Amino acid sequence: MKLAERVTNVQPSPTLAVDARANAMRAQGIDVINFGVGQPDFETPVHVRQAAKDAIDKGYTRYTPVDGIPELKKAIVEKFKHDNKLEYALSQVSVNVGGKHSCYLLCQALLNPGDEVIIPAPYWVSFPAMVTLAGGVPVLLPSRQENGFKLTLEDLQAAISPRSRAIIINSPSNPTGTVYNKEELTPLAELAIRQGLIIFSDEIYSSILFDNRTFTSVAALSPDIYNHTVTLNGVSKTYAMTGWRIGYMAGPEDLIKACNKIQSQSTSNPTSISQWASLAALTGPQDEVAANCREFQKRRDYIIKRLLAIPQVTCSTPGGAFYVFPNFSAYYGKKFQSQIIKNSLDLTSYLLDQAQVAVVPGVAFGEDSCLRFSYAVNIEQIETAMNRLDKALAQLK
Numbered sequence: 241m242k243l244a245e246r247v248t249n250v251q252p253s254p255t256l257a258v259d260a261r262a263n264a265m266r267a268q269g270i271d272v273i274n275f276g277v278g279q280p281d282f283e284t285p286v287h288v289r290q291a292a293k294d295a296i297d298k299g300y301t302r303y304t305p306v307d308g309i310p311e312l313k314k315a316i317v318e319k320f321k322h323d324n325k326l327e328y329a330l331s332q333v334s335v336n337v338g339g340k341h342s343c344y345l346l347c348q349a350l351l352n353p354g355d356e357v358i359i360p361a362p363y364w365v366s367f368p369a370m371v372t373l374a375g376g377v378p379v380l381l382p383s384r385q386e387n388g389f390k391l392t393l394e395d396l397q398a399a400i401s402p403r404s405r406a407i408i409i410n411s412p413s414n415p416t417g418t419v420y421n422k423e424e425l426t427p428l429a430e431l432a433i434r435q436g437l438i439i440f441s442d443e444i445y446s447s448i449l450f451d452n453r454t455f456t457s458v459a460a461l462s463p464d465i466y467n468h469t470v471t472l473n474g475v476s477k478t479y480a481m482t483g484w485r486i487g488y489m490a491g492p493e494d495l496i497k498a499c500n501k502i503q504s505q506s507t508s509n510p511t512s513i514s515q516w517a518s519l520a521a522l523t524g525p526q527d528e529v530a531a532n533c534r535e536f537q538k539r540r541d542y543i544i545k546r547l548l549a550i551p552q553v554t555c556s557t558p559g560g561a562f563y564v565f566p567n568f569s570a571y572y573g574k575k576f577q578s579q580i581i582k583n584s585l586d587l588t589s590y591l592l593d594q595a596q597v598a599v600v601p602g603v604a605f606g607e608d609s610c611l612r613f614s615y616a617v618n619i620e621q622i623e624t625a626m627n628r629l630d631k632a633l634a635q636l637k
Contacts, residue, residue: 305509
């Protein structure tokens with residue numbers, strides 16, 4: 241069967257592929273420690289789960305407005321106001337089927353064939369694919385480990401062309417954990433809007449910050465930047481609700497309306513029950529959010545310590561999210577028996593086979609010298625995995 245070109249131009253998500261392989265090995269009785277998938281290992285808070293049960297019992301199981309129930313949209317407006325110092329009208333807010341869907345809708349609503357979207361690398365694996373599926377051209381803009389994987393003004397200026405339509409900024413970042421401060425974001429955002437770009441500000445990890453950092457939302461930098469920025473967020477990472485599939489965004493009203501039009505012809509609306517649960521998440525107690533963040537910081541500190549103790553491994557310390565992106569390129573060219581480790585794909589496969597440790601190859605994020613570890617697993621598993629990793633790497637000659 242002949243398929244559409246748009247399908248052949250993209251690959252399945254590599255993070256989900258790693259997770260699937262790790263789960264298949266576990267089903268065979270193999271003790272795999274999985275650093276591959278980007279979801280918290282904590283349970284969804286009890287009051288959120290109860291809200292979902294209550295919604296079912298109350299019969300809130302039918303279609304909702306395309307852009308989300310009013311109660312949830314009001315809670316999102318209040319969240320942006322309280323946490324991000326951003327004022328949005330209800331008409332500027334859209335609730336979607338996960339944070340990934342929000343970004344996908346934006347690409348579909350904004351891009352014409354050949355329009356370019358600047359994507360700083362390392363990048364979340366789905367950003368280039370979503371641009372490609374909308375007929376756009378992803379322009380991958382490498383950053384450097386010695387700069388904390390932060391984009392520089394000179395790099396951005398060099399990447400802008402007459403076809404540039406938008407730029408994606410992801411802070412805290414997946415896969416690096418990089419967090420931009422106000423002084424770093426402002427010149428980048430000002431340059432972007434001077435060049436007529438729309439900014440996609442992916443802030444899905446904004447509640448997971450370490451070392452007493454404060455979060456800066458791009459749209460809060462100035463009125464002009466606000467008018468050219470779409471702010472994306474969701475409940476998945478903050479409230480351990482990845483499977484509930486609720487993301488949301490806010491931005492220029494005409495662009496949000498265009499996204500709603502596409503949503504009306506694709507998903508109709510986000511799941512009604514998940515919306516009521518998300519309302520409880522945003523408006524209920526936030527104690528677990530803070531407690532989970534403290535636990536993530538403990539895990540970060542431990543895994544960084546262990547990684548930096550491995551000979552010839554270098555790694556930036558993440559400022560947020562729950563990923564670490566160490567450089568393992570010193571092990572490329574080494575061998576185990578007849579197997580030669582040539583790149584991040586080879587090393588990832590070797591570690592899964594020999595150490596039963598699942599990580600994601602850096603090439604999936606645009607940086608082949610690195611591997612991504614999601615430390616959304618407990619300290620005991622991290623310790624066991626690092627011990628296995630040490631042993632497996634010592635076998636490479």
